[in-house]
Amino acid sequence: MASPAVPVRSRVPGLPWWSLVVVAAALFVVYAVLQENGVALGQVAQVVHEFFHDGRHALGVPCH
Amino acid sequence: MATHSYPGLLARGAGAGAIAGVAAGMVSLFVVETQIRAALAVEEARNAGAVGHEEMFSRGVQVVGGVAAVVVVGIALGAVFATAFAAVHRHLPGGSDFGRSVALAAVGFAAVGLLPAIKYPANPPGVGQAETVNDRTVLYFSLILGGLIIAYGVGRLHGLLAARTSWPAPWRATAVAAAAAAAVIAVLLVWPAGPDAVPPDVPATLLWRFRLASLAEVLTLWAVLGVAFGLLTEAPKSGRGAEAGNPDPVRGDYQGRGLR
Structure with a gap:
């Protein structure tokens, strides 16, 4: 970026390939908690759904 | 490093x-x-x-x-x-x-x-109506995707303006903010209303x-x-x-x- 007058050195590294795996796994966890209705987890989904039910509504995710 | x-x-x-x-x-x-x-x-x-x-x-x-x-x-x-x-x-x-x-x-x-x-x-x-939950889910996540694309586009636009123009920073920021606002308004208008009546x-x-x-x-x-x-x-x-x-x-x- 050309705009800042004083460039501040960042200590952040480049990304390894497995960062994609991390993101995919994290998004799956979010999906399992907030959206899973039986497609990926089958029978367990009902339990997961009921347990996290308040959280789904509270975070504004569509729910029945 | x-x-x-x-x-x-x-x-x-x-x-x-x-x-x-x-x-x-x-x-x-x-x-x-x-x-x-x-x-x-x-x-x-x-x-x-x-x-x-x-x-x-x-x-x-x-x-x-x-x-x-x-x-x-x-x-x-x-x-x-x-x-x-x-x-x-x-x-x-x-x-x-x-x-x-x-x-x-x-x-x-x-x-x-x-x-x-x-x-x-x-x-x-x-x-929410149980029958519309799939429609609502598609609308909801596609809207979030739209929001993320706007965010990415706004960042790219800012980089382009910084690289290709000699606009001062406030002009650049204003142009980028206006583009972001226009994109958000467009998305809000284009996406259909939620199907459920309260x-x-x-x-x-x-x-x-x-x-x-x-x-x-x-x-x-x-x-x-x-x-x-x-x-x-x-x-x-x-x-x-x-x-x-x-x-x-x-x-x-x-x-x-x-x-x-």
């Missing part, structure tokens, strides 16, 4: 996400649950006399589940946040890793939290309070995530800020003020 490894950054993201999840969980527990309770009372009155279905979990367990949900989501979100931060931090405003972290959280809240809250606001139990027995005040409470929980999640990740990433470990490979006047100043 960088002193954070990606695993180190990831750990900070997960940690910040856990902190943010607990903070948002407190909002869930003390603010959102009050409105959920009121909504369940409406639903119960509606179903009075009908054969009620057996709940799998008691209310107490579901309240705990509501807090657990946002803590788990917070940790996962923190991991995604840390990865996104590593990928785009060079393009973020803020002047320091703390500022960049807060900026990224602000963008994330706008695209993933605020935009869907405006177009498809949260509903308490007893409002049932007449749900009071308007209950709906309004629930939506504000829900937005407060989402805002808490993003705000605490941005601040906590920023603090964990920015604050030097004892002695390391003075390393020869890390000659940073800003960080030196922070050290002088004892921010750890």
Whole structure:
């Protein structure tokens, strides 16, 4: 970026390939908690759904 | 060179996400649950006399589940946040890793939290129709995708303007903000309205309070995530800020003020 007058050195590294795996796994966890209705987890989904039910509504995710 | 490894950054993201999840969980527990309770009372009155279905979990367990949900989501979100931060931090405003972290959280809240809250606001139990849940889910997630694409496009536009024009910074910022506003308005107009009508027995005040409470929980999640990740990433470990490979006047100043 050309705009800042004083460039501040960042200590952040480049990304390894497995960062994609991390993101995919994290998004799956979010999906399992907030959206899973039986497609990926089958029978367990009902339990997961009921347990996290308040959280789904509270975070504004569509729910029945 | 960088002193954070990606695993180190990831750990900070997960940690910040856990902190943010607990903070948002407190909002869930003390603010959102009050409105959920009121909504369940409406639903119960509606179903009075009908054969009620057996709940799998008691209310107490579901309240705990509501807090657990946002803590788990917070940790996962923190991991995604840390990865996104590593990928785009060079393009973020803020002047320091703390500022960049807060900026990224602000963008994330706008695209993933605020935009869907405006177009498809949260509903308490007893409002959504079961038959439309798939349609609503597609609308909801496609809108978030649209928001993320706008955020990415705005960043690209700013980079292009900086590289190809000699506009002063305020002009550039104004042009980028105007483009972002136009894109958001276009998306809000193009995406179809949510399919569900609010049932007449749900009071308007209950709906309004629930939506504000829900937005407060989402805002808490993003705000605490941005601040906590920023603090964990920015604050030097004892002695390391003075390393020869890390000659940073800003960080030196922070050290002088004892921010750890």
